[in-house]
Every structure is written in C-alpha cells, then in structure tokens.
Amino acid sequence: MPQTVQGVIARAKGAPVELVDVVVPDPGPGEAVVRVEACGVCHTDLHYREGGINDEFPFLLGHEAAGTVEAVGEGVTEVAPGDFVILNWRAVCGQCRACLRGRPWYCFATHNATQRMTLTDGTELSPALGIGAFIDKTLVAAGQCTKVDRADPAAVGLLGCGVMAGFGAAVNTGGVGRGDSVAVIGCGGVGNAAIAGARLAGATTIVAVDVDARKLAAATDFGATHTVDSSTEDPVEAIRGLTGGHGADVVIEAVGRPETYEQAFYARDLAGTVVLVGVPTPDQQVTLPMIEIFGRGGSLTSSWYGDCLPSRDFPMLVELHRQGRFDLDAFVSERIGIGDVEAAFGRMHRGEVLRSVVVMGGGR
Structure with a gap:
C-alpha cells in the first residue's frame, strides 16, 4: 500500500521550503523504498529551490542521504530489505557505450525510479537529482542504492554527493x-x-x-x-x-x-x-x-560526481572512514531536524557551515 510521510518541497522559485505530506508508492520493477536516516543540505538543493537547475516545480529536495532499504520491487537483486545503503544519483545502466567500454562513471543512460512520489492531491513531485531525500521514506531506482557497512548515516550519507564529488x-x-x-x-x-x-x-x-x-x-x-x-x-x-x-x-x-x-x-x-x-x-x-x-x-x-563508481568508491571510503583515515565526521557542522532546512539554507549561503545534516527524528 502507498504510504503518506512528511517531506520538504520547494513549491515555487525562491519561495521558502515547506514540510508537507507526500505519498510514496510501493516499489515497482527495479525500484526500492528506502527509510531515510540522514540527509545533508547541499548547495544543489538550494539551486533547485532558486530555479537554477530547471523549472519542474514542485521539487522534493534532498539527495545526500543514507538509510535502510524497506522494500524492493520485482527483479531487484542488488539490495534487499534491511540493507544499509548510501543513495547515489547516477545509477549506471551497464549497457550504454560508456559502460560497455569499461567507463561506467560516464554512463550516458543513468536512471531513476519510474514512478513519481506525489502530494496528497496527486501533484507529481520532481525529486532532486532523482532522489528526494528530505523525507521519511523515498522511492528510488534500486541501482541508486549502494550497500555499505553500517556507519553513522549523518557522516557517510555525505558521500552521496558533495564529499564524493570533491x-x-x-x-x-x-x-x-x-x-x-x-x-x-x-x-x-x-x-x-x-x-x-x-x-x-x-x-x-x-x-x-x-x-x-x-x-x-x-x-x-x-x-x-x-x-x-x-x-x-x-x-x-x-x-x-x-x-x-x-x-x-x-x-x-x-x-x-x-x-x-x-x-x-x-x-x-x-x-x-x-x-x-x-x-x-x-x-x-x-x-x-x-x-x-x-x-x-x-x-x-x-x-561529474567525482567520476565515481558508487559500487566501487562508497564501500572503500566508508572503510577508510572506519579506519580513521578519511574523517567524514569533520564535514558535519550540525545535525538538524527535518523542519529546519530553510534556516540551514541561510547558514550555508552565509558560509557558516560545511554541511548541515537532517537527521530524521533528530536535531542538534
């Protein structure tokens, strides 16, 4: 059955973000529902809100996330319910000319979930970078889920975008x-x-x-x-x-x-x-x-995305973090609640933080 959860959307260009009810469908073929545990506040989310990416409002914001797979659709073999995953926004296809030449980090046919999450009135949402993770649970393509050893989701979730890119x-x-x-x-x-x-x-x-x-x-x-x-x-x-x-x-x-x-x-x-x-x-x-x-x-x-291959790079960097050789905790300036995203945008814009991280069910 579809679930109704809370998520953060940008309804119009430049408008303050809103915390609203979002309908998350059951996963279809090749899809997964992930219970989001933490999600970083990235400049790209602010670009979406300001109309700097495209004008496909309303946007479901958030994409630097880690969480636990709750359900998977037909044909999904790479992850299973209960897996701890980092979400990535380049689910490689394995079949395009870049993938077939052994350069999957240049994949020309990366994909997202086929179904759309919606507002309760049926309005379709555009998930930021195909993820949309300022939300209790999100629907993604299963290939956007990279299984890693469990670690602090607020820290390792940042590998989903900014830290991996750098x-x-x-x-x-x-x-x-x-x-x-x-x-x-x-x-x-x-x-x-x-x-x-x-x-x-x-x-x-x-x-x-x-x-x-x-x-x-x-x-x-x-x-x-x-x-x-x-x-x-x-x-x-x-x-x-x-x-x-x-x-x-x-x-x-x-x-x-x-x-x-x-x-x-x-x-x-x-x-x-x-x-x-x-x-x-x-x-x-x-x-x-x-x-x-x-x-x-x-x-x-x-x-692009640090020319990364999530299946190769995410587990490696999580292990380096666990060994104390790559300090992901140092990127987390503050932990905030899901209702604090708008204020976090302000702190980010003023250069007061490296990353504010939304912790679901948590705060500072």
Missing part, C-alpha cells in the same frame, strides 16, 4: 598522486573533500584558496599545507610562489565561476591539469586566449 575530483579525475602539488580554489564541503583526498593520495603541497578565513582554517584541518586569502592577494602568484614558480600539478576549481576558473587555468604548471568540479550557472561564460590553451599542454577537464 574526493573524486582530486583522486579519480585529477589523478593526484604521491609528491604532487595541488591547489584547490573554493573551500566549502566539495573543496575540502578534494583537499582531504589529495592528502590521502600523497600530495605533498596542497594549497587552499578562499576569501573566507573560517573556510581556510577548516582547509588546514583537512590537510592543506598552505592557505591563500584571495581577497587580499593574487591567488595565481601565490600558488606559483608556493610551487617553485611553476604552478600546481593539479588545480581543482570548486566554485564554478569564470573568474576562479581563469585563476585555476593560470595557476597550473605547463603540463598541469585543471579540474572543474564547481557547478556554474547556465549563463556563465569563460574566455581564454587559444594560444595559451595550446601553449600550456596538460589538460582541462570537468568532474
């Missing part, structure tokens, strides 16, 4: 290795995850760049060896000065703005790599001299 930008996309120099521009949750990933991968020089002293202090805790306040000094010159005058081997842009991307471009070594993981808005443009692109070699690349 870690993967450094390790998977950027290929950071032992002895590399790395610069990270933008030290929010994603940027600090890139810093932590670079440290774990063996980078010896890790430069954190931001305009917020609080974020730079946090970056040091995550593993930055140097910090640059770009509101008071030129970050390109500073990064070059800290890397023997050459620039960094890998520069990770975690802001998503033209001016910071240009800084990243000029702050890399001649054969270095720029990784764009910050999310730009559709109207933004970047202009670079072609001769500079040609003359510098290396690579300019973007990172």
Whole structure:
C-alpha cells in the first residue's frame, strides 16, 4: 500500500521550503523504498529551490542521504530489505557505450525510479537529482542504492554527493598522486573533500584558496599545507610562489565561476591539469586566449560526481572512514531536524557551515 510521510518541497522559485505530506508508492520493477536516516543540505538543493537547475516545480529536495532499504520491487537483486545503503544519483545502466567500454562513471543512460512520489492531491513531485531525500521514506531506482557497512548515516550519507564529488575530483579525475602539488580554489564541503583526498593520495603541497578565513582554517584541518586569502592577494602568484614558480600539478576549481576558473587555468604548471568540479550557472561564460590553451599542454577537464563508481568508491571510503583515515565526521557542522532546512539554507549561503545534516527524528 502507498504510504503518506512528511517531506520538504520547494513549491515555487525562491519561495521558502515547506514540510508537507507526500505519498510514496510501493516499489515497482527495479525500484526500492528506502527509510531515510540522514540527509545533508547541499548547495544543489538550494539551486533547485532558486530555479537554477530547471523549472519542474514542485521539487522534493534532498539527495545526500543514507538509510535502510524497506522494500524492493520485482527483479531487484542488488539490495534487499534491511540493507544499509548510501543513495547515489547516477545509477549506471551497464549497457550504454560508456559502460560497455569499461567507463561506467560516464554512463550516458543513468536512471531513476519510474514512478513519481506525489502530494496528497496527486501533484507529481520532481525529486532532486532523482532522489528526494528530505523525507521519511523515498522511492528510488534500486541501482541508486549502494550497500555499505553500517556507519553513522549523518557522516557517510555525505558521500552521496558533495564529499564524493570533491574526493573524486582530486583522486579519480585529477589523478593526484604521491609528491604532487595541488591547489584547490573554493573551500566549502566539495573543496575540502578534494583537499582531504589529495592528502590521502600523497600530495605533498596542497594549497587552499578562499576569501573566507573560517573556510581556510577548516582547509588546514583537512590537510592543506598552505592557505591563500584571495581577497587580499593574487591567488595565481601565490600558488606559483608556493610551487617553485611553476604552478600546481593539479588545480581543482570548486566554485564554478569564470573568474576562479581563469585563476585555476593560470595557476597550473605547463603540463598541469585543471579540474572543474564547481557547478556554474547556465549563463556563465569563460574566455581564454587559444594560444595559451595550446601553449600550456596538460589538460582541462570537468568532474561529474567525482567520476565515481558508487559500487566501487562508497564501500572503500566508508572503510577508510572506519579506519580513521578519511574523517567524514569533520564535514558535519550540525545535525538538524527535518523542519529546519530553510534556516540551514541561510547558514550555508552565509558560509557558516560545511554541511548541515537532517537527521530524521533528530536535531542538534
């Protein structure tokens, strides 16, 4: 039987979010219902509310989540009721040209649940990133459930988006290795995850760049060896000065703005790599001299979800967390209740937190 539970929606562009009753159908073929235990408050959710993703309102917000599988539909074999899972927003198909070439992290046919959750009047909801996890229970494609060993859901659920995106930008996309120099521009949750990933991968020089002293202090805790306040000094010159005058081997842009991307471009070594993981808005443009692109070699690349494969990367990172080698707890700034999302958006926008995490049935 369908269940009616409480969830957080964005009904219209810019309007405050609402806590409302949501109807969750029984899982159909290839689907699963997951009892959500915790869900991080991500910038992407705010982008949805502000109409920065698309205009398919109303949105059921939330996507950085962990919980327990409650029921599965016909044909589901990868998870079973009772499994503890992290939700991912790229359920790979296994059949597209990327998957068949052994690059499933580029899957061109990722999928979501076929059925829609609705309001009690029948209005269909658009789940954020195909998940919609500011809710007691959510309906997803079974492939969006990655089984892991049980751990604190508030911490490991962050692997569902921001932490995985940052870690993967450094390790998977950027290929950071032992002895590399790395610069990270933008030290929010994603940027600090890139810093932590670079440290774990063996980078010896890790430069954190931001305009917020609080974020730079946090970056040091995550593993930055140097910090640059770009509101008071030129970050390109500073990064070059800290890397023997050459620039960094890998520069990770975690802001998503033209001016910071240009800084990243000029702050890399001649054969270095720029990784764009910050999310730009559709109207933004970047202009670079072609001769500079040609003359510098290396690579300019973007990172989708940290180029991750959830079935490979989530269990590995949970195990590293359990071993004390990758501190996911450090990303959790506060634990809040499901009714506190709107206030959490404000704290996030003001740069007061890395992540607020909604704990179902809990709070601070």
